[in-house]
Amino acid sequence: MSKPTNIKDALAKWEERNKQEAATATEIGLQFQYPPIEKMDAILGSLTECQKLSLSSNMIEKISGIAGMKNLRVLSLARNNLKTLNGIETLADTLEELWVSYNNIEKIKPLESMKALKVFYISFNLIKDWVEFMRMAVPPNLGEITFVGNTLNENMDPSVFVAEAIRRLPNLKKLDGEPVIR
Numbered sequence: 001m002s003k004p005t006n007i008k009d010a011l012a013k014w015e016e017r018n019k020q021e022a023a024t025a026t027e028i029g030l031q032f033q034y035p036p037i038e039k040m041d042a043i044l045g046s047l048t049e050c051q052k053l054s055l056s057s058n059m060i061e062k063i064s065g066i067a068g069m070k071n072l073r074v075l076s077l078a079r080n081n082l083k084t085l086n087g088i089e090t091l092a093d094t095l096e097e098l099w100v101s102y103n104n105i106e107k108i109k110p111l112e113s114m115k116a117l118k119v120f121y122i123s124f125n126l127i128k129d130w131v132e133f134m135r136m137a138v139p140p141n142l143g144e145i146t147f148v149g150n151t152l153n154e155n156m157d158p159s160v161f162v163a164e165a166i167r168r169l170p171n172l173k174k175l176d177g178e179p180v181i182r
Helices: 007-018 042-046 109-113 130-137 156-169
Strands: 025-028 052-054 075-076 098-099 120-121 144-146
Touching: 007 042, 025 109, 109 130, 130 156
Parallel strands: 025 052, 052 075, 075 098, 098 120, 120 144
Antiparallel strands: none
């Protein structure tokens, strides 16, 4: 089997394709790498101008290497092998959107530190109880979530889940693409 693509090589391919230096880019897409990326590393921290980073559809198992990304607003890690959000806390003051649908995430405690977060896509993961769900009530600006396909709501009548989610998250404005009506 071939070696996984590393961040350095993925960025070199991106620079060649986009005719731009990654260090000065505001939007970088490293999704669908072949062979897939398995590790986020410290090279990402050098992307200080990046506002939107997509690493979707790879095989990343944990969040790391992003501490220097002081301008990052949107991080897409959907369709990877994440089990936790550990490592995201370094972006607590700046990250506004976190897209992690289609992973294996059961616990979202690090979400509680996310002061700027407005949008959180976590559909089709493994969140199974209201204790974890309620962690989404902590970020003060979080108003939009997708949650369909998690163990918690898969075992409930959809209308009961929606009513309970709205009750538990008073700042919620949009749930699974639908405006929240109170």
